Amino acid sequence: MVVYNSVIVDWWNKVSRSFYQNFIDANRWKYLYNGLGVTLQIAFFAVLLGIAIGVIVSSIRSTYELNDKRGPVLRFGNFLCKIYITVIRGTPVLLQLLIIYFVIFASVRIDKVLTASIAFGINSGAYVAEIFRSGIMSIDKGQFEAGRSLGLNYLQTMRYIILPQAFKNILPALGNEFIVLIKETSIAGYIGMHDLTKGADIIRSQTYAPFPPLLAAGIIYLVIVVGLTSLVTRLERRLRSSDH
Secondary structure (H helix, E strand, O other): OHHHHHHHHHHHHHHHHHHHHHHHHHHOHHHHHHHHHHHHHHHHHHHHHHHHHHHHHHHHHHHHHHOOOOOHHHHHHHHHHHHHHHHHHHOOHHHHHHHHHHHHOOOOOOOHHHHHHHHHHHHHHHHHHHHHHHHHHOOOHHHHHHHHHOOOOHHHHHHHHHHHHHHHHHHHHHHHHHHHHHHHHHHHHHHOOOOHHHHHHHHHHHHOOOHHHHHHHHHHHHHHHHHHHHHHHHHHHHHHHHOO
16 A cells, blocks of 8 residues: 555656646746647638638639529639639648748748738638538529529528528538638648647757647647537537527
8 A cells, every 4th residue: 555655656746747847847838828829819810711712712613503694704713713622622731831931921021820820711711612612502492592582682692591591501510620720720830830739849849758748739729629619519509499
């Protein structure tokens, strides 16, 4: 029993020393705190940009597929949207981030948070566009006819009838895309940003103990993901209850 207690005490002392060395000493916890703030900023602005791009691209593509009168402007717009989706979904997000930072904005002094937000937003927009398009195409065509019978034009029908129904159908997939986006921001350190993952790596480089800071970063990511998942689930339940 004495030996057992001694082992527990030794283990607890090691954990306490490791915790103090990695997080308390020299206020190293601030690397994770500041990194979390940067990660949330990037994710927030990237989500807004991704939704904006996704709505525009999906509207153009779905209009092209649903409209029998396909003029040259609509055809060209659909062609550009298909190229955008193909290129973005066919290349790694890290490569896109490096190109935007080191090539497109190489000669411009721009905030790194804004640069990363643009890169991740453009990447997310391609996936959001396909999610929205699938949601729009899943709505029965009779809904369009119902809108027109009420005197609504195409844009009004999309805004007041089609998109609200499509949003309910795509909410799980949309929430999953946002969760993936938050985790993808972990590569922002490649352009010298001190995000959450980079903060953990800085602590590792100072203490030479990789497990505690990386574990802490992983727990923080997990808490964020679980929180978002719970939020999406509640929103989905509320939308379903509003149908009754």
